[in-house]
Amino acid sequence: MSTFLANRQSTRVAIPEVELQQPENYIVYHITVEVGLVSWRVTHRYKDFADLHEKLVADHGVTKDLLPPKKVLGNRDPVFVEKRRSALEVYLESVLTFLRQTMPRELAMFLDFHKYDVLFILQELAVTFFVGGDDYLRTSRDYDFTPLQLHAISERLKQPCPPPEMVDQKFDFSHVLDFCSQLKSLTILGASKPFCNSNIVFNKLYFELSSFKAVDTLFINALPVANIYSVGPLRDNLVSLTAHHCHLERISHMLLCDDVHKDPASACEPQIWKSLTCVNLSNNEISEIDSSVRLMPRVEQLFLNNNRLHSLDNLTLLPHLAQLHLSANCFSSLENLHCKIGNVVQLELSENHIKTLEGFSKLYSLETLNLASNEILDLGEVKHISNLPCLENLVLTGNPVAIVVDYRVKVLEQFGNRAPAICLDNEISSQKELDTVAVLQALRKAKEGKSQPFAYSLTS
Numbered sequence: 001m002s003t004f005l006a007n008r009q010s011t012r013v014a015i016p017e018v019e020l021q022q023p024e025n026y027i028v029y030h031i032t033v034e035v036g037l038v039s040w041r042v043t044h045r046y047k048d049f050a051d052l053h054e055k056l057v058a059d060h061g062v063t064k065d066l067l068p069p070k071k072v073l074g075n076r077d078p079v080f081v082e083k084r085r086s087a088l089e090v091y092l093e094s095v096l097t098f099l100r101q102t103m104p105r106e107l108a109m110f111l112d113f114h115k116y117d118v119l120f121i122l123q124e125l126a127v128t129f130f131v132g133g134d135d136y137l138r139t140s141r142d143y144d145f146t147p148l149q150l151h152a153i154s155e156r157l158k159q160p161c162p163p164p165e166m167v168d169q170k171f172d173f174s175h176v177l178d179f180c181s182q183l184k185s186l187t188i189l190g191a192s193k194p195f196c197n198s199n200i201v202f203n204k205l206y207f208e209l210s211s212f213k214a215v216d217t218l219f220i221n222a223l224p225v226a227n228i229y230s231v232g233p234l235r236d237n238l239v240s241l242t243a244h245h246c247h248l249e250r251i252s253h254m255l256l257c258d259d260v261h262k263d264p265a266s267a268c269e270p271q272i273w274k275s276l277t278c279v280n281l282s283n284n285e286i287s288e289i290d291s292s293v294r295l296m297p298r299v300e301q302l303f304l305n306n307n308r309l310h311s312l313d314n315l316t317l318l319p320h321l322a323q324l325h326l327s328a329n330c331f332s333s334l335e336n337l338h339c340k341i342g343n344v345v346q347l348e349l350s351e352n353h354i355k356t357l358e359g360f361s362k363l364y365s366l367e368t369l370n371l372a373s374n375e376i377l378d379l380g381e382v383k384h385i386s387n388l389p390c391l392e393n394l395v396l397t398g399n400p401v402a403i404v405v406d407y408r409v410k411v412l413e414q415f416g417n418r419a420p421a422i423c424l425d426n427e428i429s430s431q432k433e434l435d436t437v438a439v440l441q442a443l444r445k446a447k448e449g450k451s452q453p454f455a456y457s458l459t460s
Contacts, residue, residue: 002117002200003155007036008100013111015089018081021045027081029088033111040198042112046070049088055106060099067091116198121152123171129179130170142185147223148195150188150207153180157211180211190223190246203227208258209234216275221245225257235271240278242303248284252292264292271295282306282325289313304329305348312340319343327351327370338362349374350395357384366391372425373398379410386414397425409433413440 004011012034021028029049031042049067056062068087071080099107105123113120129136136143156173186209191202203224209215210232216239225246243254256262256271276296280303287308293299294317301323309329315321316339323346331352337359341347345365350372357376360369361384369391376399385391396402396411402425404410412419412429419437420429429437 002035002038002040002113003119004035004103004113004117005119011035011096011100013089013092013096015085015092018085019043020076025076027076029085031092031111033113035117038116038198038200040112040116040196040200042110042197044110046075046084046088048110049091052106052110053091056095056099056104059106060102060104062095062098066094112197115196116148116200118152118155121149122156122173122176125149125152125179126171126173126175129175130172133175133179137179137182141183141217142187142219143179143183144187144189146195147188147190147202147205147207147227148200150209151205153211154207157208177211181213183212183215185217185219186212186215187219187221188223189221192222208232213237216240218242225254228257230258235273237275238273239275240280241273241276242280244280244283246284248281248286250288250290250292251281251286252290254281255292255295264290264295267292267295272297274298277301277320279303289315291317293317301325312337315341322346324348333359335359336362338364345390350398357381360385361387364389368393370395371399372396375399376401379404379407379414382411382414386416386418391418392421393423393426395425406436409436409440412437413444416441 014032015029016032017030019028019030020026026045028043028045031044033040033042050070053062053067057064068084068091071084075081075084095107103113105120108114108117108120114124115121153176194201203222204227206227206229208230209228210230213233214237215234216237218234218238218241220243222245225243225248241254246254248254250262252262252264255273256264256267259267259271273296275298277298278301279296279299280301282303282305284307286304287310289304289309289312291314293314297318298320299318300320302318302321303325305325306328309326310331312334315324321341321344324341324344325348327348328351331349331354333356334349334354335358338361342363343365344363346368347363347366348368348370350370352374354371354374355376357371358381360366363369363385366385366388367390369385370393372395376396379401381401382396385394394411401407408424408429411424412422412433415422419441420434422429
């Protein structure tokens, strides 16, 4: 991003082209600004130049006759337009040379420095938080920061001494730090395309998060998390962490994002996320659950939907895990799940390739099981989960088995006297279904020669 204070002498302006704006029928001038390696484009009409010039003459000693005069008739003649373009370019170059050391806010705003330059981005944030920061924090937990703004804050924190700032107190950087230190929920939205009319790409900017001392919820979207070179106090305070569309290949890439090697084996106690209870790394490219999960020992909810997982590993390192969301992965066979996720209460496995439920037979804590849109073909598979004592919610819709005639009653029948307690495919069983289930159970027991009373009374 632009750093004008470090690139005063290499800052350039030019007006390479003009355009007739339709249907308004007026001329606009496309201005290019270059600050070091950063460049952007600004568009203004002559009226904007005149307004700027009036302020610069009144407050900053710019010569009154420096701006080319206004012309009422023939101002869209190609020869005149070209002549004015050249004259306005000379005007901007002259003004920039004259005011290069002070860069008044009027000129900076005219050239869009407040959108792309570290100092002026921070001044814009300072004004925003000075005016409305307290009210915002009273009514909302969350604030969206761009990587550009976070990079600006991080660069400012690197400076050993404060840069020369405007006298007006509302532009003071302390307002930014004060707002950040009180914020509870932080959202960071990345982007791989150039920002607005510049060559700045959000996902090529690096930043740190040490200013966010009270944040307990972090949401990141479409950003390479390796760009975060320090998470600061988040490891102590963060309760909920979400990172979507970040192209994560391993969980360690998130939990150790500020570590150069990102090696779970060498991770130490200061790298533990002490308060984290909810982690959502859905919509990434994670192919295994690596041992870095031990760095979030208090996690209760883990979302890994829409990744590339095909096996469950290292989840015994999460003793408090109660909800596990694994929809839209690559699971086909899951064996001995009780040895891996025995304490899980809610298990989401829709949109996978599961064919058998044998591996689910000893998940005695399970209350909710979502197996929608898998490849379960045989009704007999239900018997593997029919004795789970806590199971109340079962979803099998979208499986081949769900098109069997009387599928619902045939599934419920296998749960014996717990059939009324089962909510199948998000639908509570009707009395008619339960009556039919009772008949099926009676027929089955008669066929088996059993004399015990029916599990479910026809008259109940």
